[in-house]
Amino acid sequence: MKLPQNLIQGTLLKRYKRFLADVELTDGEIITAHCANPGSMLGLKDPGCKVWLSHSDNPKRKLKYSWELTELENAMVGINTNHxxxxxxxxxxxxxxxxxxxxxxxxxxxxxxxxxxxxxxxxxxxxxxxxxxxxxxxxxxxxxxxxxxxxxxxxxxxxxxxxxxxxxxxxxxxxxxxxxxxxxxxxxxxxxxxxxxxxxxxxxxxxxxxxxxxxxxxxxxxxxxxxxxxxxx
CATH class of the missing domain: 3.40.1350.60 (Trna Endonuclease; Chain: A, domain 1)
Known part of the structure:
Protein backbone atom coordinates (compact mmCIF):
# COMPACT_ATOMS: atom_id res chain seq x y z
CA MET A 1 0.00 0.00 0.00
CA LYS A 2 1.36 3.36 -1.02
CA LEU A 3 1.63 5.94 1.73
CA PRO A 4 0.80 9.59 1.10
CA GLN A 5 3.58 11.25 -0.86
CA ASN A 6 6.39 13.20 0.77
CA LEU A 7 6.09 12.18 4.40
CA ILE A 8 7.45 14.78 6.79
CA GLN A 9 10.08 13.93 9.40
CA GLY A 10 9.82 15.10 12.97
CA THR A 11 10.70 14.40 16.59
CA LEU A 12 7.97 13.30 18.97
CA LEU A 13 7.52 15.59 21.96
CA LYS A 14 4.52 13.85 23.54
CA ARG A 15 1.46 11.76 22.76
CA TYR A 16 -1.61 12.59 24.84
CA LYS A 17 -5.38 12.14 25.02
CA ARG A 18 -4.79 8.99 22.92
CA PHE A 19 -5.34 10.70 19.59
CA LEU A 20 -3.02 13.72 19.77
CA ALA A 21 0.74 14.05 19.38
CA ASP A 22 2.97 17.12 19.54
CA VAL A 23 5.85 16.89 17.08
CA GLU A 24 8.78 19.17 16.35
CA LEU A 25 9.48 19.33 12.64
CA THR A 26 13.01 19.57 11.25
CA ASP A 27 12.64 23.32 10.76
CA GLY A 28 11.82 23.79 14.43
CA GLU A 29 8.07 24.27 14.03
CA ILE A 30 5.97 22.47 16.63
CA ILE A 31 2.69 21.02 15.36
CA THR A 32 -0.08 18.80 16.72
CA ALA A 33 -0.74 15.64 14.69
CA HIS A 34 -3.61 13.20 14.74
CA CYS A 35 -2.73 9.77 16.12
CA ALA A 36 -5.19 7.20 14.77
CA ASN A 37 -3.88 4.48 17.09
CA PRO A 38 -6.07 3.87 20.18
CA GLY A 39 -3.65 1.42 21.83
CA SER A 40 -0.99 2.02 24.45
CA MET A 41 1.80 2.20 21.81
CA LEU A 42 4.27 0.90 24.36
CA GLY A 43 7.82 1.66 23.24
CA LEU A 44 6.67 3.79 20.30
CA LYS A 45 5.59 7.02 22.00
CA ASP A 46 8.69 7.98 23.95
CA PRO A 47 9.67 11.66 23.66
CA GLY A 48 12.55 12.00 21.23
CA CYS A 49 11.36 9.24 18.87
CA LYS A 50 11.81 9.93 15.17
CA VAL A 51 8.42 9.98 13.49
CA TRP A 52 7.03 10.45 10.00
CA LEU A 53 3.86 12.42 9.29
CA SER A 54 1.55 12.87 6.34
CA HIS A 55 0.00 16.23 5.54
CA SER A 56 -3.50 16.93 4.27
CA ASP A 57 -4.82 20.04 2.54
CA ASN A 58 -8.43 19.07 3.26
CA PRO A 59 -10.03 22.26 4.64
CA LYS A 60 -12.51 20.18 6.69
CA ARG A 61 -9.75 18.63 8.75
CA LYS A 62 -9.01 20.22 12.11
CA LEU A 63 -5.54 18.65 12.28
CA LYS A 64 -3.57 18.77 9.04
CA TYR A 65 -0.94 16.19 10.05
CA SER A 66 -1.29 12.45 10.69
CA TRP A 67 1.27 10.28 12.44
CA GLU A 68 2.14 7.43 10.06
CA LEU A 69 5.43 5.79 11.16
CA THR A 70 7.85 5.59 14.04
CA GLU A 71 11.49 5.03 13.11
CA LEU A 72 13.48 3.16 15.75
CA GLU A 73 17.19 2.48 15.73
CA ASN A 74 16.77 -0.88 14.00
CA ALA A 75 13.20 -0.88 12.71
CA MET A 76 10.43 0.96 10.96
CA VAL A 77 7.02 0.64 12.59
CA GLY A 78 3.62 1.44 11.09
CA ILE A 79 1.38 2.95 13.75
CA ASN A 80 -1.58 4.25 11.74
CA THR A 81 -4.39 1.79 12.47
CA ASN A 82 -6.45 3.15 9.58
CA HIS A 83 -4.18 1.26 7.16
Whole structure:
Protein backbone atom coordinates (compact mmCIF):
# COMPACT_ATOMS: atom_id res chain seq x y z
CA MET A 1 0.00 0.00 0.00
CA LYS A 2 1.36 3.36 -1.02
CA LEU A 3 1.63 5.94 1.73
CA PRO A 4 0.80 9.59 1.10
CA GLN A 5 3.58 11.25 -0.86
CA ASN A 6 6.39 13.20 0.77
CA LEU A 7 6.09 12.18 4.40
CA ILE A 8 7.45 14.78 6.79
CA GLN A 9 10.08 13.93 9.40
CA GLY A 10 9.82 15.10 12.97
CA THR A 11 10.70 14.40 16.59
CA LEU A 12 7.97 13.30 18.97
CA LEU A 13 7.52 15.59 21.96
CA LYS A 14 4.52 13.85 23.54
CA ARG A 15 1.46 11.76 22.76
CA TYR A 16 -1.61 12.59 24.84
CA LYS A 17 -5.38 12.14 25.02
CA ARG A 18 -4.79 8.99 22.92
CA PHE A 19 -5.34 10.70 19.59
CA LEU A 20 -3.02 13.72 19.77
CA ALA A 21 0.74 14.05 19.38
CA ASP A 22 2.97 17.12 19.54
CA VAL A 23 5.85 16.89 17.08
CA GLU A 24 8.78 19.17 16.35
CA LEU A 25 9.48 19.33 12.64
CA THR A 26 13.01 19.57 11.25
CA ASP A 27 12.64 23.32 10.76
CA GLY A 28 11.82 23.79 14.43
CA GLU A 29 8.07 24.27 14.03
CA ILE A 30 5.97 22.47 16.63
CA ILE A 31 2.69 21.02 15.36
CA THR A 32 -0.08 18.80 16.72
CA ALA A 33 -0.74 15.64 14.69
CA HIS A 34 -3.61 13.20 14.74
CA CYS A 35 -2.73 9.77 16.12
CA ALA A 36 -5.19 7.20 14.77
CA ASN A 37 -3.88 4.48 17.09
CA PRO A 38 -6.07 3.87 20.18
CA GLY A 39 -3.65 1.42 21.83
CA SER A 40 -0.99 2.02 24.45
CA MET A 41 1.80 2.20 21.81
CA LEU A 42 4.27 0.90 24.36
CA GLY A 43 7.82 1.66 23.24
CA LEU A 44 6.67 3.79 20.30
CA LYS A 45 5.59 7.02 22.00
CA ASP A 46 8.69 7.98 23.95
CA PRO A 47 9.67 11.66 23.66
CA GLY A 48 12.55 12.00 21.23
CA CYS A 49 11.36 9.24 18.87
CA LYS A 50 11.81 9.93 15.17
CA VAL A 51 8.42 9.98 13.49
CA TRP A 52 7.03 10.45 10.00
CA LEU A 53 3.86 12.42 9.29
CA SER A 54 1.55 12.87 6.34
CA HIS A 55 0.00 16.23 5.54
CA SER A 56 -3.50 16.93 4.27
CA ASP A 57 -4.82 20.04 2.54
CA ASN A 58 -8.43 19.07 3.26
CA PRO A 59 -10.03 22.26 4.64
CA LYS A 60 -12.51 20.18 6.69
CA ARG A 61 -9.75 18.63 8.75
CA LYS A 62 -9.01 20.22 12.11
CA LEU A 63 -5.54 18.65 12.28
CA LYS A 64 -3.57 18.77 9.04
CA TYR A 65 -0.94 16.19 10.05
CA SER A 66 -1.29 12.45 10.69
CA TRP A 67 1.27 10.28 12.44
CA GLU A 68 2.14 7.43 10.06
CA LEU A 69 5.43 5.79 11.16
CA THR A 70 7.85 5.59 14.04
CA GLU A 71 11.49 5.03 13.11
CA LEU A 72 13.48 3.16 15.75
CA GLU A 73 17.19 2.48 15.73
CA ASN A 74 16.77 -0.88 14.00
CA ALA A 75 13.20 -0.88 12.71
CA MET A 76 10.43 0.96 10.96
CA VAL A 77 7.02 0.64 12.59
CA GLY A 78 3.62 1.44 11.09
CA ILE A 79 1.38 2.95 13.75
CA ASN A 80 -1.58 4.25 11.74
CA THR A 81 -4.39 1.79 12.47
CA ASN A 82 -6.45 3.15 9.58
CA HIS A 83 -4.18 1.26 7.16
CA UNK A 84 -4.09 -2.47 8.09
CA UNK A 85 -7.28 -3.49 6.27
CA UNK A 86 -6.08 -1.89 3.05
CA UNK A 87 -2.62 -3.43 3.43
CA UNK A 88 -4.07 -6.92 3.90
CA UNK A 89 -6.64 -6.51 1.11
CA UNK A 90 -3.90 -5.50 -1.30
CA UNK A 91 -1.76 -8.45 -0.19
CA UNK A 92 -4.64 -10.87 -0.77
CA UNK A 93 -5.27 -9.44 -4.21
CA UNK A 94 -1.63 -9.78 -5.28
CA UNK A 95 -1.23 -13.26 -3.80
CA UNK A 96 1.14 -12.34 -0.97
CA UNK A 97 -0.84 -14.34 1.62
CA UNK A 98 -0.85 -17.97 0.39
CA UNK A 99 -3.56 -19.08 2.82
CA UNK A 100 -5.98 -16.61 1.23
CA UNK A 101 -5.25 -17.05 -2.47
CA UNK A 102 -8.40 -18.79 -3.68
CA UNK A 103 -11.32 -16.40 -4.06
CA UNK A 104 -13.35 -14.63 -6.74
CA UNK A 105 -14.48 -11.49 -4.96
CA UNK A 106 -13.20 -9.33 -2.12
CA UNK A 107 -15.42 -6.93 -0.19
CA UNK A 108 -14.55 -4.74 2.77
CA UNK A 109 -16.57 -3.65 5.78
CA UNK A 110 -19.50 -6.02 5.24
CA UNK A 111 -22.17 -6.27 7.94
CA UNK A 112 -22.25 -9.59 9.78
CA UNK A 113 -22.69 -11.13 13.21
CA UNK A 114 -24.17 -9.08 16.03
CA UNK A 115 -24.20 -5.57 14.65
CA UNK A 116 -20.59 -5.78 13.43
CA UNK A 117 -18.70 -5.41 10.18
CA UNK A 118 -16.14 -7.91 8.95
CA UNK A 119 -12.91 -6.33 7.73
CA UNK A 120 -12.72 -8.45 4.57
CA UNK A 121 -15.21 -10.89 3.06
CA UNK A 122 -13.91 -13.28 0.41
CA UNK A 123 -16.22 -15.35 -1.76
CA UNK A 124 -15.38 -18.29 -3.99
CA UNK A 125 -16.79 -19.43 -7.31
CA UNK A 126 -19.07 -21.95 -5.61
CA UNK A 127 -20.44 -19.45 -3.10
CA UNK A 128 -18.23 -20.31 -0.16
CA UNK A 129 -17.49 -17.40 2.17
CA UNK A 130 -14.31 -16.60 4.08
CA UNK A 131 -14.56 -14.02 6.87
CA UNK A 132 -11.26 -12.23 7.50
CA UNK A 133 -10.61 -10.06 10.55
CA UNK A 134 -7.39 -7.99 10.65
CA UNK A 135 -5.49 -6.90 13.76
CA UNK A 136 -2.57 -4.49 13.75
CA UNK A 137 0.46 -5.65 15.72
CA UNK A 138 3.35 -3.37 16.72
CA UNK A 139 4.25 -4.22 20.32
CA UNK A 140 7.74 -5.67 20.81
CA UNK A 141 9.20 -6.30 24.29
CA UNK A 142 11.63 -9.08 23.31
CA UNK A 143 13.98 -8.93 20.35
CA UNK A 144 12.35 -10.36 17.24
CA UNK A 145 9.04 -11.12 18.99
CA UNK A 146 5.90 -9.13 18.23
CA UNK A 147 3.00 -9.29 20.67
CA UNK A 148 -0.73 -8.60 20.61
CA UNK A 149 -2.57 -6.84 22.13
CA UNK A 150 -0.74 -3.85 23.61
CA UNK A 151 -3.74 -2.93 25.77
CA UNK A 152 -6.97 -4.55 26.95
CA UNK A 153 -9.29 -5.11 23.99
CA UNK A 154 -12.80 -6.30 24.76
CA UNK A 155 -13.66 -5.46 21.15
CA UNK A 156 -10.96 -7.85 19.94
CA UNK A 157 -12.38 -10.68 22.05
CA UNK A 158 -15.83 -9.95 20.63
CA UNK A 159 -14.48 -10.26 17.09
CA UNK A 160 -13.01 -13.68 17.88
CA UNK A 161 -16.38 -14.87 19.21
CA UNK A 162 -18.15 -13.65 16.08
CA UNK A 163 -15.63 -15.38 13.83
CA UNK A 164 -16.34 -18.57 15.78
CA UNK A 165 -20.04 -18.12 15.04
CA UNK A 166 -19.26 -17.93 11.32
CA UNK A 167 -17.41 -21.26 11.49
CA UNK A 168 -20.37 -22.83 13.27
CA UNK A 169 -22.58 -21.56 10.46
CA UNK A 170 -20.45 -23.48 7.96
CA UNK A 171 -18.14 -20.72 6.73
CA UNK A 172 -14.38 -20.26 6.88
CA UNK A 173 -13.03 -17.63 9.30
CA UNK A 174 -9.48 -16.30 9.47
CA UNK A 175 -7.81 -13.92 11.90
CA UNK A 176 -4.88 -12.11 10.28
CA UNK A 177 -2.35 -10.51 12.61
CA UNK A 178 -0.52 -7.85 10.61
CA UNK A 179 2.91 -7.23 12.16
CA UNK A 180 3.75 -3.67 11.14
CA UNK A 181 7.37 -3.90 12.26
CA UNK A 182 10.44 -4.70 10.19
CA UNK A 183 12.34 -6.32 13.10
CA UNK A 184 10.04 -9.23 14.08
CA UNK A 185 9.75 -12.71 12.62
CA UNK A 186 7.78 -14.26 15.50
CA UNK A 187 4.55 -13.33 17.26
CA UNK A 188 2.87 -14.31 20.51
CA UNK A 189 -0.12 -13.23 22.58
CA UNK A 190 0.52 -10.78 25.41
CA UNK A 191 -1.36 -12.78 28.04
CA UNK A 192 -0.12 -10.53 30.84
CA UNK A 193 -1.69 -7.47 29.21
CA UNK A 194 -5.09 -9.01 28.42
CA UNK A 195 -5.68 -12.54 29.77
CA UNK A 196 -9.30 -12.51 28.56
CA UNK A 197 -8.17 -11.96 24.98
CA UNK A 198 -5.90 -14.98 25.33
CA UNK A 199 -8.87 -17.05 26.52
CA UNK A 200 -10.98 -15.81 23.60
CA UNK A 201 -8.16 -16.66 21.19
CA UNK A 202 -7.92 -20.23 22.49
CA UNK A 203 -11.70 -20.68 22.31
CA UNK A 204 -11.84 -19.34 18.75
CA UNK A 205 -9.03 -21.57 17.55
CA UNK A 206 -10.74 -24.55 19.17
CA UNK A 207 -13.92 -23.58 17.29
CA UNK A 208 -12.02 -23.68 13.99
CA UNK A 209 -10.99 -20.08 13.40
CA UNK A 210 -7.68 -20.02 11.51
CA UNK A 211 -4.92 -17.81 12.92
CA UNK A 212 -2.13 -16.47 10.72
CA UNK A 213 0.47 -13.75 11.14
CA UNK A 214 2.26 -11.85 8.39
CA UNK A 215 4.98 -9.22 8.46
CA UNK A 216 5.57 -6.04 6.51
CA UNK A 217 8.26 -4.25 4.62
CA UNK A 218 8.00 -0.59 5.58
CA UNK A 219 9.51 2.49 3.99
CA UNK A 220 8.43 6.13 3.95
CA UNK A 221 6.81 5.38 0.59
CA UNK A 222 4.86 2.17 1.13
CA UNK A 223 3.90 -0.68 3.44
CA UNK A 224 3.61 -4.17 1.94
CA UNK A 225 3.20 -7.70 3.26
CA UNK A 226 6.47 -9.46 2.53
CA UNK A 227 6.73 -12.51 4.81
CA UNK A 228 4.94 -14.95 7.03
CA UNK A 229 5.49 -14.65 10.78
CA UNK A 230 5.61 -17.64 13.11
CA UNK A 231 2.73 -17.58 15.57
CA UNK A 232 4.03 -19.01 18.83
CA UNK A 233 1.99 -20.72 21.54
Missing amino acids: PNAIVAEAIENGSIPALKTYDSLKREVKYGKNSRIDILLEGAEGGKTYVEVKNVHLCREEGLAEFPDSVTARGAKHLAELSDMVRDGHRAVMVFLVQRTDCDRMALAHDIDPKYGEAFDAAREAGVEMIAVGCGITTEEITVNRSVKLEE
